[in-house]
Amino acid sequence: MKPSTTPVTAALGRNNSTDNPDGGHRPPLQALSRREFIRVTTLTGGGFMLSLTLPGAAWGQVATALDDTTKAFTPGPFIKITPQNIITILAKNPETGQGVKTSLPMIVAEELDADFSTVVIEQATLRTDVGAQFAGGSRSTPDNYLPLRRAGATARAMLIEAAAQTWSVRTDELTTDKGRVIHAATGRSLTYGELATKAATLPIPDEKNIRLKSEDEFKVLGSRVGGVDNPAIVTGQALFGMDQRLPGMVYAAYEKCPVYGGKVISANLDRIKRLPGVRDAFIIEGTDNINGLKPGVAIIADSTWAAFSAKRQLQIVWDESAGAGHSSADYDARAAEAAKAGGKTVRSDGDVAAAFATGKVVEGAYFYPFLNHATLEPQGCTAWARDGGMEFWTTSQTPGSGQQLIADTLKLPKENLKLNLVRGGGFGRRLANDYMVEVAAIALRTGGAPVKLTWTREDDMRHDCYHRPAGYHYLKGAVDAAGKISAWHNHFVTFGYKNTERTASGAGLSPDELPARFIPNYRLDQTIMSTMVPTGPLRAPGSNGLAFVMQSFIDELAHAAGRDPVEFRLELLGEDRVVPPTQGQRGTPYDTGRMKGVVRLAAEKSGWGGKLPKGEGRGIAFHFSHSGYVAMVAEVAVTRDGTLKVRRVTSAADVGPIINLSGAENQVQGSIIDGLGMAWLQEMTFDRGRAVQSNFHDYPLLRSTETPAMSVHFIQSKNPPTGLGEPPYPVVPPAVCNAIFAATGKRIRHLPFNKTDLSWT
Amino acid sequence: MPSYTLKVNGQSRRVNVAADTPLLWVLRDNLELVGTKYGCGQGHCGSCTVHVNGVPVRSCQMPVSTVGGVEITTIEGLSPDGQHPLQQAWCEHDVPQCGYCQTGQIMTAAAFLKNNPSPTEEEIDGAMAGNLCRCGTYLRIRNAVKDAAVAIQKGGSK
Ligand code: FES
Numbered sequence: 001m002k003p004s005t006t007p008v009t010a011a012l013g014r015n016n017s018t019d020n021p022d023g024g025h026r027p028p029l030q031a032l033s034r035r036e037f038i039r040v041t042t043l044t045g046g047g048f049m050l051s052l053t054l055p056g057a058a059w060g061q062v063a064t065a066l067d068d069t070t071k072a073f074t075p076g077p078f079i080k081i082t083p084q085n086i087i088t089i090l091a092k093n094p095e096t097g098q099g100v101k102t103s104l105p106m107i108v109a110e111e112l113d114a115d116f117s118t119v120v121i122e123q124a125t126l127r128t129d130v131g132a133q134f135a136g137g138s139r140s141t142p143d144n145y146l147p148l149r150r151a152g153a154t155a156r157a158m159l160i161e162a163a164a165q166t167w168s169v170r171t172d173e174l175t176t177d178k179g180r181v182i183h184a185a186t187g188r189s190l191t192y193g194e195l196a197t198k199a200a201t202l203p204i205p206d207e208k209n210i211r212l213k214s215e216d217e218f219k220v221l222g223s224r225v226g227g228v229d230n231p232a233i234v235t236g237q238a239l240f241g242m243d244q245r246l247p248g249m250v251y252a253a254y255e256k257c258p259v260y261g262g263k264v265i266s267a268n269l270d271r272i273k274r275l276p277g278v279r280d281a282f283i284i285e286g287t288d289n290i291n292g293l294k295p296g297v298a299i300i301a302d303s304t305w306a307a308f309s310a311k312r313q314l315q316i317v318w319d320e321s322a323g324a325g326h327s328s329a330d331y332d333a334r335a336a337e338a339a340k341a342g343g344k345t346v347r348s349d350g351d352v353a354a355a356f357a358t359g360k361v362v363e364g365a366y367f368y369p370f371l372n373h374a375t376l377e378p379q380g381c382t383a384w385a386r387d388g389g390m391e392f393w394t395t396s397q398t399p400g401s402g403q404q405l406i407a408d409t410l411k412l413p414k415e416n417l418k419l420n421l422v423r424g425g426g427f428g429r430r431l432a433n434d435y436m437v438e439v440a441a442i443a444l445r446t447g448g449a450p451v452k453l454t455w456t457r458e459d460d461m462r463h464d465c466y467h468r469p470a471g472y473h474y475l476k477g478a479v480d481a482a483g484k485i486s487a488w489h490n491h492f493v494t495f496g497y498k499n500t501e502r503t504a505s506g507a508g509l510s511p512d513e514l515p516a517r518f519i520p521n522y523r524l525d526q527t528i529m530s531t532m533v534p535t536g537p538l539r540a541p542g543s544n545g546l547a548f549v550m551q552s553f554i555d556e557l558a559h560a561a562g563r564d565p566v567e568f569r570l571e572l573l574g575e576d577r578v579v580p581p582t583q584g585q586r587g588t589p590y591d592t593g594r595m596k597g598v599v600r601l602a603a604e605k606s607g608w609g610g611k612l613p614k615g616e617g618r619g620i621a622f623h624f625s626h627s628g629y630v631a632m633v634a635e636v637a638v639t640r641d642g643t644l645k646v647r648r649v650t651s652a653a654d655v656g657p658i659i660n661l662s663g664a665e666n667q668v669q670g671s672i673i674d675g676l677g678m679a680w681l682q683e684m685t686f687d688r689g690r691a692v693q694s695n696f697h698d699y700p701l702l703r704s705t706e707t708p709a710m711s712v713h714f715i716q717s718k719n720p721p722t723g724l725g726e727p728p729y730p731v732v733p734p735a736v737c738n739a740i741f742a743a744t745g746k747r748i749r750h751l752p753f754n755k756t757d758l759s760w761t
Numbered sequence: 762m763p764s765y766t767l768k769v770n771g772q773s774r775r776v777n778v779a780a781d782t783p784l785l786w787v788l789r790d791n792l793e794l795v796g797t798k799y800g801c802g803q804g805h806c807g808s809c810t811v812h813v814n815g816v817p818v819r820s821c822q823m824p825v826s827t828v829g830g831v832e833i834t835t836i837e838g839l840s841p842d843g844q845h846p847l848q849q850a851w852c853e854h855d856v857p858q859c860g861y862c863q864t865g866q867i868m869t870a871a872a873f874l875k876n877n878p879s880p881t882e883e884e885i886d887g888a889m890a891g892n893l894c895r896c897g898t899y900l901r902i903r904n905a906v907k908d909a910a911v912a913i914q915k916g917g918s919k
Pocket residue numbers: 798799800801802803804805806807808809810819820821822
């Protein structure tokens with residue numbers, strides 16, 4: 001029997017009569033909806049504890065526990081309220097700088113009606129009961145919004161019931177505020193703490209008796225709340241992956257082959273082992289999994305510096321044959337050849353050739369490079385092998401997959417791998433768990449001492465596992481006499497990982513990508529070139545390169561048609577409607593009304609249409625990704641000698657209701673800086689299978705002096721809330737490039753544009 | 762291993778480390794002051810900024826053997842109670858995203874405001890230009906520094 005089809009009452013009936021194997025009464029697992037189960041128990045020493053079981057690792061166990069009364073399943077705490085009125089809420093997902101350690105507990109606190117400023121937030125370890133614990137795809141908010149609200153509301157309903165029984169009044173005479181139940185008629189009130197122990201003994205109310213707040217009743221949601229870790233961050237407390245410290249800890253460094261897929265033949269281990277502060281050095285054979293345990297040489301030392309110093313003195317003979325023929329220059333040359341030869345048609349609507357024959361034709365070859373995630377904290381992890389298992393302190397965005405990878409690679413029982421989730425900037429880099437399996441392999445060789453693995457910046461730059469893939473787009477478009485796009489033909493030359501059949505991770509282009517479905521004559525051809533560079537998701541994967549190409553070329557066509565770029569785009573989007581994905585495609589329906597709303601808002605707030613002198617310009621772009629609708633207008637000034645100043649970026653986004661306004665604005669502001677840096681400065685290149693760039697001198701981040709003014713706007717539509725860590729990022733490069741065109745007449749088709757001469761006369 | 766005596770956050774601390782060990786790693790591994798961060802090890806990012814006699818210095822570029830008897834201040838010693846006006850302003854403006862760069866940012870800003878108590882926005886951006894933030898929090902940093910400058914002027918302390 002599947003939990004989703006279990007008749008709730010029947011299941012509960014059987015569970016209610018079950019005694020806990022550890023002595024006490026085993027309270028029921030109650031199906032709160034078809035997607036989550038709640039259990040309430042008394043905390044040791046009194047108080048209230050609510051457990052929330054969401055679809056995930058333990059789902060099978062839940063089903064069994066409901067179905068078979070001899071099987072116990074004990075979920076962990078999610079909300080705790082002590083008699084001393086300390087309210088603790090679990091932060092279930094990894095915090096990677098996207099703010100979920102603050103925003104997800106805010107959702108619970110809202111419905112609980114607790115005072116968020118006094119709530120204790122506890123970071124979850126990797127558990128089996130609280131559903132998926134990952135940070136990626138801007139999924140944290142949409143996946144958790146309703147279950148977390150229902151959990152908070154359930155607890156609140158039980159506290160109200162406890163008060164009603166205490167005072168012998170009806171529940172509808174009671175209200176709550178800031179963690180108190182209030183009986184206005186008599187002026188009485190009790191804190192949640194005072195009610196907690198009693199509430200814990202009450203039956204869990206049925207889902208239909210739990211009322212969620214309406215949005216106008218929200219007190220915390222939609223307000224500005226500072227990150228819960230801020231006080232610890234600004235005082236330098238040990239919060240990050242690299243800050244972990246354990247008794248008797250040793251320090252490790254790990255040198256991998258600079259060529260992806262390279263193997264170790266031999267190394268000067270004897271000499272390295274004799275260096276001061278070095279305890280051990282050994283070769284790890286590794287596996288072929290490019291996101292897993294790569295071959296290399298490990299050094300265990302008394303300090304990070306001793307490990308780094310010894311690493312520099314390593315002399316390793318590598319088998320580098322895998323890298324032959326893999327250089328950026330090779331890729332460019334192969335793409336140019338492919339452009340001449342033509343690709344395989346992936347989609348063909350109408351007749352592009354006929355439309356080209358009668359329309360005004362524009363052609364452009366676009367390119368965006370490989371990128372690095374370059375989290376400011378290089379990769380690393382701390383692990384401790386003991387008692388037949390291993391404990392980790394990890395910044396992983398996908399801790400569950402990391403656990404599985406370690407179990408599979410090192411043949412360790414998964415249930416003996418305990419993961420503590422530690423703060424660390426992600427951007428998609430920590431979706432891979434290579435550093436975690438590396439430290440696990442090293443921890444088996446420390447004689448039981450805990451070990452911290454730290455990558456150097458150079459390791460991190462060269463072994464970005466994985467890079468945002470580069471892409472080449474050979475475009476031809478036409479506008480008709482009415483000034484509309486009549487045809488669009490793209491030959492997309494992309495990469496496959498060691499093959500030419502399937503696109504590599506992050507290297508695909510949906511046949512539904514705009515302007516497909518929005519114009520009558522559309523054709524997409526594709527060529528896949530083989531690469532051995534590991535590629536994968538980086539903030540708004542796919543979109544982060546595609547938006548630049550599509551929104552720049554749409555701009556070219558608007559100018560070719562002599563049309564206003566905003567009007568042209570609104571017309572392309574057409575009537576307000578929801579455009580479904582083409583049959584057989586997996587995409588999300590596209591709501592043109594929501595997109596037009598943000599395009600108009602960005603234009604309006606930016607002063608679009610006002611005249612600017614030559615050398616100054618505004619550019620607009622929009623993009624839909626991760627269920628978010630975003631438009632931006634950039635305003636730039638370019639001096640005659642080509643010095644660029646991005647003056648202002650105006651952003652409008654519709655991701656439904658905003659959870660934390662401060663956090664949301666921070667994500668947009670950060671995306672603007674990130675997107676500017678990407679478009680302006682950043683490029684990874686490869687030579688004979690190895691990364692050329694090694695540190696921030698040749699892979700720069702944008703600096704404070706280039707910070708534009710920013711104005712950030714939201715349309716808080718009634719749609720379900722969706723994530724904001726990713727959708728704004730892809731929109732920045734085309735907005736800026738279109739502004740540069742408006743200012744100078746120079747069309748940027750090649751990123752980064754620091755190589756383009758922007759001077760004008 | 763040679764032995765060095767360092768003056769860190771007003772205390773005398775003795776360490777036995779290799780002479781070429783950067784101050785950064787002495788602080789982090791030996792003295793357990795992990796608020797000073799490693800970002801690049803090459804002087805590019807500013808995550809490792811500490812004060813040496815009040816002057817902002819990249820501790821990754823300073824071998825312990827060259828430190829001598831100077832006064833070193835790390836983020837842990839910036840204020841006795843974590844309530845330096847910059848630390849307060851950072852919380853009020855909700856500056857951090859991942860947070861990794863922020864201690865270095867605050868140390869740079871603290872030294873800067875001592876020399877320039879009422880800076881313009883351009884001066885703030887210029888002073889902070891050596892501190893990278895991967896998450897792109899520069900706008901909030903600028904505003905927080907501006908507010909802290911006013912608070913310091915008013916309060917007179919720190
Ligand atoms: S770690 Fe010292 S400047 Fe980057």
